[in-house]
Amino acid sequence: MVSVINTVDTSHEDMIHDAQMDYYGTRLATCSSDRTVKIFDVRNGGQILVADLRGHEGPVWQVAWAHPMFGNILASCSYDRKVIIWKEENGAWDKMYEYTGHESSVNSVCWGPYEFGPILACGSSDGAISLLTLTGDQQWDVKKISNAHTIGCNAVSWAPAVVPGSLIDQPSGQKPNYVKRFVSGGCDNLVKLWKEEDGQWKEDQKLEAHSDWVRDVGWAPSIGLPTSTIASCSQDGRVFIWTCDDPAGNTWTAKLLHKFNDVVWHVSWSITGNILAVSGGDNKVTLWKESMDGQWACISDVSKGQGAVSTITDTQQNEQ
């Protein structure tokens, strides 16, 4: 069910902390404690180094691709307290913007849905969350939520730009009434939901279930169903799935996906929002899927280090 189709030797000189494919799955961005960000062209199973981005002065924690309609843009955040937005122009990658508004390590960056234009959320160990928006005159507008999480924010993730229940309720032709929302997780063991009201960011919900640092949060992509879903994972080894059915977004219920024996570092939803990849401190990745009766079941263990053990059929690999 899970087969390695490409193994990219990044030649990073220290630990890799994040690897993200672009929108089309053609390029791979990686970042490392060696302070660099690298971009590889991985089309057709290849691994051509396209760019080696230097500019951070500390380990780089995360990278995030902007929607391609804004150009080829990558954001990175680092322990050096900086967020750098990189842009490719005429085949060359360069710094587009450097944000130095945080007082401590910036642990997470996440681009908002393209419907909102280029907007980046950044969560920092200083407890604040910054929202960077590219304005019409090519300036970056900064809004900051101070003390979002005491002693640090570890993760941010945007809500999809859908009005809950849009497939069902939305009268056609009417402009959708999107609300900008995102979720964050922090060292105060809390998962918090934020939403923009009259241009101001406000804490919308505070979800309590974890008993230790929340390491990552992931808002599931919407497939048009009225339910909002968020996954959160923690130092306490627990992964919770939060769901909200009510259109106002006020009532969230937590369901324990699993209690692992080790810290859970990362959660990631599949593009269709039905599979969750959970990465744990034991270096294991597990895939989870919700069954018809609403129970979450582990459908696969992804073992590391096996290399390309099996090839994929021509149909699946055919990328011409």
Next chain:
Amino acid sequence: ITAWSLNCFSRMKLKQINRTAIQSWSPAQHHPIYLATGTSAQQLDASFSTNASLELFELDLAEPSLDMKSCGSFSSTHRYHKLVWGPYEIDAEGHPSGVLIAGGENGDVILYDPAKIISGESDVIIAESDKHTGPVRALDVNPFQTNLVASGGNESEIYIWDMNNFNSPMTPGPKTQPLEDIGCVSWNRQVQHILASANPSGRASVWDLRKNDLIIKVSDHSNRMHCSGLAWNPEVATQLVLASEDDRMPVIQMWDLRFATSPLKILESHTRGVLSIAWSSADPELLLSCGKDSRILCWNPNTAEVLYELPTSSQWCFDIQWCPRNPEVLSAASFDGHIDIYSIMGGSSQAQSQRQADQVRVNLHRQQTEVNPLKKPPKWIRRPVGASFAFGGKLVSLENTNLNPQQPTSHVVHISQVVTETAFLKRSDQLQATLSAGSFVDFCQEKINAAENEFEKTIWSFLKANFESDVRSKYLELLGYNKEELALKQATCTHTYTLTELNRGCSTWGKMSRHEASIGSFSGVSGNGSTDVDGLITQALLTGDFEGAVELCLHDNRMADSIILAIAGGAELLEKTQKKYFMKTHSKITKLISAVVMKDWQDILKTCDLQNWKEALAAVMTYAQPEEFSPLCDLLGDRLEAAEDAQLQSQACLCYICAGNVEKLVSCWTKAQDGCCPLSLQDLVEKVVVLRRAVEQTQRSGPTAVGILLAEKMSHYANLLASQGSLSTAINYLPDNTNQVCNTATAWFTSLYFFCSLRVKHEALEHALCHICVYLHDSVNQYPSGAGGVPIYQPLQYFSSAAPPPPAEPSSPPHPPGFLSQYTQPIPSQLVYPGQPHANQCLPSHPSHSPFYPTSSSSFSAPPSSGVSFQHGGPGSPVSYMPLLPLSGISGTQLGHGPIREQPLQSIPAEKITKKPIPDEHLVLKTTFEGLIQKCLAVATDPQTKRKLDDAFKRLEALYDKLREQTLSPAIVGGLHNIARTIESRSYTEGLNIHTHIVSNSNFSETSAFMPVLKVVLTQANKLGV
């Protein structure tokens, strides 16, 4: 205090407790986090009070205040030298908060129950013992067996207490000589039976409890080490550090027991004696120390460098500890009456930030240049793993593990394909294979064989009939009208002449009575009830057997009926009948007869009893004109679908299959199915694909437009395929008209389009992309930040790169056949069955309507055995076959309900109310482009292309609007004129090159509304060679 350090101080300090006390954090397992404080022996405050207490404070980081909430206290008769908090029985009901162990002044070791202190109970002491001589300064809980506590007193006394059996402590071995006070004890963090102790004279001893003996002494023989601290390396079993309190030697020595002759490293930076050390269990590269020089240092003990100096007040700090649960939190107790809680990461409490806000402002410049407390981030924030999903069911995962320490760690990223719907993919592949091979009959037959229920079987049988000759009679047969069988029955009836015998004869065919009951369908028609003869006449009529019907009428003395029927049956029959016209009779099924003669089937279908829908459908099969056949089937299907009986509702599917109405089939099927699991979607798509192909082949209803519902289903299907990595198949199912999808466009969908545009030169996709671009453009423009009209977005690189001039078409690789194949591949216009003359060769008046309408010349050679009929279980013995007669003469009445065809939705840009004229100099653009489209339209043959061109024509309005508003940059306008010139000279490839150039050098928002459209036009023009 410098401004810098004050600033820093404010940034790192989280909480403060105003006590001069020793402290212990709650164990890592405990939530929430508590800090226990105990009145320190050998310290008095200004009141000279000798009262002592034990207090618990909660570390609530969500609470912005600098104060810590006291959660319970206990007045004690003891003052304390040492506190440790262990997780003993923390999970059991006994001690939900573990056990707090205190070392007292007079040789006491006391076990407290923190849960009881919190709940305010009085009996907080679990057990106590005063076995030690002198004050108990050293305590440590075994990290592996949490019931074991080591304690150290005077005179080299070390006891190991088992909390399960507290009264009889053990010793680790014989007492060391000379007798000395024990200053520290510490369990090894890797090997559970190893214990170390140290005394102020500077020697450390390592004990092996399995041997019950001292195994090594650690000392540098300088006699200056005055041990105040001892800590094992959290990860390396053989390493420990010793701290010296002696001002003459204020160092921390790192020892490795494998080379215990001299220290491995000496950590020198304190200027006066070190009072306390703490090694972080979360990161072995972090060691805290505090000393009489009032400094708190954070070391990397492995390199002996000071990583960071915590800014402190001027007083000594005598006890420092890491919080076991929150790795970045540490506490320091100082002689100035405070316990301060810091974060090594530089977080701060809100109150503190506000308090220091002014200073921060003053020191703003300073802060800009400040560095993180720790240059290298602590281990606990260095994420070592992280698997993230990407487009197309790909999973990207990191690998940082180093299995072989001799080799440098390789840092690789794996890209994996995740497939979760294997059964679904397999069936999708089968469907693709069927499409490529065109083996629909086999496919349907397989489905019939594998069907899990009758209904499914029937549906597939109906679908299969589409690919067989003489479709209508096949349908009839499936509805239960087997001609051979009927012929036999009629024979019996007319030859026996008596009703009783007829009855007897009827009983020999099991299904007969069923058919007679079915006359009820025309009960409204035939008046009061029905007879057996009526039933037979009905059946004969339904199967077009005029001669038989006339025979039956005559036999039943229904002369008028027989004559009227005979007229419809042809001159010869009429003549025959007239001869037998010697008696008059009245028929009870006049209306049916009239319907047959008058061909007014709509009325019958509207009024018949739905329970007898089969008969109604059969009548339509037999009599309906080609052009009214589909609408009539639809009509019946609509009635069935509206019925309350769920059984009937689902039967509507069959009517829609007969009608070839894909969209209605989808809607009806969707209603009947609950859930939208991949396999049920596959079920639907299989049917849709087969039916579409059938409709294409038979040209029953011309090229079918894709309705909204079907588009949605197909998008979902494509999405599902894409999510499983089956991208090239997914492309085939993408609806070409993306307006329908845009309304519900989701990220995956647009990404799929973009993705496809990268990989496949697919005309339909380019067309689709136009729509998507316009859609995206519109939706983005809903959120312009700032009022300025300046475009903010950069050119869409991928889009431009995805749009190179198309290669000469003949050399382009063949596309896999699929959903879009109707305009990517020529469709064979005729069904090919060996040995079957094609029906439309005999029907010149309906050249495009294939095997539906049998002619008198068509022969029914060896009917393919479907193995399925709707009702007939038993085989009727084939006697004769009566060909269906073509209907002639009377033309059908105008249908009230005209054919309801789904119209493709086109989103036409809203007309502006008033429009400025296009500047004269640019009018040439409009005339050129429109002229080109007209030229293309004139030569384009297939409807898809025409539709595309029509659409392009409308969409170019966006360009003209921009020309009117004069908002386009000169470069783009110039480029457009260049394109217009290439059109004049008919060098479209050149035009496409210019197009690419414009797109890749312009703003997305500026050009997205029309450039893709223009490209479609140029491509088409090139292809059509106009």
